Amino acid sequence: MQKDVILNGRIWLITNDKGELINDIDTDMIFHNQYLTITDLDEMGQYTFDNLEGWKDFADKALKDDIIVVGDNFGAGSSRQQAVDCFKSLAVQAIIAKSFGAIYKRNAINSGLPILVLDSIDLNNIENREMVEFDLENGETDHNAINIEPFSKVQMDIYQAGNLFAYGKNIK
Amino acid sequence: MGKTIIEKILQNHSEQKVEPGKIVWIDIDIRTARDFGGPNVVKNLEKYYPDTEIPDKSNAFFTFDTVVPAKTIPYANSQQICRDFAKKHGLKVYDVNAGIGTHILMEKGFALPGKTLVGTDSHFNILGAVGAFGQGMGDQDIAFAFITGRNWFEVPETIKINLKGTFSYPTTGKDLVLYILRKIGSKGVLGKSVEYYGECLKDFSFSEVVTLSSMTTEMGGIIAYPHPNENVKDWLKEHTGETPEFIYADEDAKYLDEMEIDVSNLKPQIAAPPKPDNVFDVEKLKGQKVDSVFVGSCTNGRIEDMRLVADIIKGKKIADDVMLRVVPTTSEVYGQMLSEGLIKVLYNAGAVVSNPGCGGCANGQIGMTGKGEVQISTGNRNFTGKQGYGDTYLASPVTAARAALKGSL
Numbered sequence: 001m002q003k004d005v006i007l008n009g010r011i012w013l014i015t016n017d018k019g020e021l022i023n024d025i026d027t028d029m030i031f032h033n034q035y036l037t038i039t040d041l042d043e044m045g046q047y048t049f050d051n052l053e054g055w056k057d058f059a060d061k062a063l064k065d066d067i068i069v070v071g072d073n074f075g076a077g078s079s080r081q082q083a084v085d086c087f088k089s090l091a092v093q094a095i096i097a098k099s100f101g102a103i104y105k106r107n108a109i110n111s112g113l114p115i116l117v118l119d120s121i122d123l124n125n126i127e128n129r130e131m132v133e134f135d136l137e138n139g140e141t142d143h144n145a146i147n148i149e150p151f152s153k154v155q156m157d158i159y160q161a162g163n164l165f166a167y168g169k170n171i172k
Numbered sequence: 173m174g175k176t177i178i179e180k181i182l183q184n185h186s187e188q189k190v191e192p193g194k195i196v197w198i199d200i201d202i203r204t205a206r207d208f209g210g211p212n213v214v215k216n217l218e219k220y221y222p223d224t225e226i227p228d229k230s231n232a233f234f235t236f237d238t239v240v241p242a243k244t245i246p247y248a249n250s251q252q253i254c255r256d257f258a259k260k261h262g263l264k265v266y267d268v269n270a271g272i273g274t275h276i277l278m279e280k281g282f283a284l285p286g287k288t289l290v291g292t293d294s295h296f297n298i299l300g301a302v303g304a305f306g307q308g309m310g311d312q313d314i315a316f317a318f319i320t321g322r323n324w325f326e327v328p329e330t331i332k333i334n335l336k337g338t339f340s341y342p343t344t345g346k347d348l349v350l351y352i353l354r355k356i357g358s359k360g361v362l363g364k365s366v367e368y369y370g371e372c373l374k375d376f377s378f379s380e381v382v383t384l385s386s387m388t389t390e391m392g393g394i395i396a397y398p399h400p401n402e403n404v405k406d407w408l409k410e411h412t413g414e415t416p417e418f419i420y421a422d423e424d425a426k427y428l429d430e431m432e433i434d435v436s437n438l439k440p441q442i443a444a445p446p447k448p449d450n451v452f453d454v455e456k457l458k459g460q461k462v463d464s465v466f467v468g469s470c471t472n473g474r475i476e477d478m479r480l481v482a483d484i485i486k487g488k489k490i491a492d493d494v495m496l497r498v499v500p501t502t503s504e505v506y507g508q509m510l511s512e513g514l515i516k517v518l519y520n521a522g523a524v525v526s527n528p529g530c531g532g533c534a535n536g537q538i539g540m541t542g543k544g545e546v547q548i549s550t551g552n553r554n555f556t557g558k559q560g561y562g563d564t565y566l567a568s569p570v571t572a573a574r575a576a577l578k579g580s581l
């Protein structure tokens with residue numbers, strides 16, 4: 001069965017006190033190393049962003065299918081998978097960033113969590129909790145203040161298969 | 173058309189045509205997992221590949237370095253999960269006495285020029301120091317590589333950085349890499365491979381080359397290849413018994429960008445909190461009070477680093493209100509420190525010396541910092557909260573040792 005390539009969700013603009021999207025959110029801010037021994041997906045969500053100034057209560061605020069929007073170099077730092085899985089645990093639907101840390105990008109793509117690169121955003125004309133529709137295949141949105149780049153081929157293939165393991169079985 | 177170093181290495185490991193920007197499947201020579209990430213690798217293997225033999229067993233293993241020996245029960249459990257799995261499948265474990273995984277790979281001759289290696293460690297790009305391709309990965313990626321011996325890679329573009337001019341002691345390789353961070357920032361080479369050339373690299377010790385390679389992560393890069401010098405070649409020969417055959421870029425290789433950074437008479441550099449690219453001349457922070465000093469990590473914990481520190485503090489005492497904590501990178505380094513009498517020098521000066529590993533960098537195995545505490549670290553990261561709630565400054569072993577004696581910068 002093909003997965004839907006259109007995502008609909010309420011967005012969280014992860015901004016600082018100046019109203020700018022936060023850059024360089026590293027894996028310790030997303031999922032601090034003191035929780036690294038947690039391997040159970042259900043338990044991870046509650047610690048999401050609990051070391052990110054201004055967003056420590058994110059886990060309480062996040063709702064199913066939310067989409068988060070962040071700045072440059074999201075997920076810089078360590079290779080921990082929990083920094084991806086904690087969003088799955090919260091049922092966050094997708095992450096949109098200006099750019100991603102290289103390992104973070106791999107981890108997210110391999111686990112089938114949609115991550116998208118922001119093409120442009122006009123923060124004066126978009127607000128938190130607005131409902132936005134994103135097309136993973138062609139990068140189109142239904143909001144003129146936000147634009148994204150479409151999925152790459154490998155990313156779409158892995159997303160459709162479910163994860164890297166499922167995809168890997170097909171290509172052998 | 174000519175190829176860069178990374179393009180050549182990947183091409184040698186792929187059936188597809190390797191071009192920057194393209195995603196290709198790569199054969200992986202060595203697959204590893206640490207105690208951090210390792211238990212999840214095992215969990216994934218057991219879930220997705222139950223009762224499957226691990227192929228090519230001699231090139232798949234575990235390296236424990238993050239929290240060694242385990243300081244809490246969850247860490248102990250995590251390590252035991254890896255040990256049990258390794259035993260069942262006949263895989264080797266470099267256990268809690270060994271040291272940092274990437275350095276073990278170099279010392280034991282697994283990481284050689286042109287090889288491809290992966291592990292659950294974001295500083296795997298250290299292996300660029302010996303001309304190998306090392307890639308840090310998450311636990312699903314690694315589990316997949318354990319079973320299939322391959323994985324997908326987006327071939328990175330390459331940036332050539334020409335270092336112009338030379339510098340000398342007390343400025344070291346660490347100061348150089350901090351200065352590059354200062355110039356190009358935490359996203360300076362995001363997603364790219366780097367090749368470094370320049371006269372100043374000729375005299376770098378093996379440790380300095382490692383330092384330069386390791387902080388590619390902090391610049392957002394995939395990997396960096398400092399042009400290999402005689403010290404690196406000798407080091408490899410000593411450890412493997414063979415003359416290493418490095419892979420060099422073609423003359424007509426195509427680079428995304430070529431930068432020149434002038435490092436003539438570079439002065440010692442320091443990264444102030446909260447980010448590794450928040451870099452200043454040490455001079456500028458002169459007088460800053462220091463409470464604790466950490467020497468170690470995968471970036472600056474090799475024997476050459478220890479010698480620099482010991483030279484400075486030999487016969488002296490560290491300042492009364494300063495803690496000096498020293499962690500060698502590997503058991504080999506620890507042994508060298510013992511035989512060269514460096515541990516005695518450190519002990520006499522009032523330092524705490526611990527067993528090899530990531531202590532001091534990962535999860536405070538040799539102590540965390542408290543709120544208000546100012547720490548000088550030779551590591552690679554000073555993000556808020558990483559080693560506690562104190563303020564961490566990143567500097568060279570020379571700057572660190574001097575600060576330990578003086579109690580200030």
Ligand code: SF4
Nearest residue numbers: 295469470530533534
């Ligand atoms: S010393 Fe720190 S950065 Fe280096 S491998 Fe260990 S945890 Fe990672």
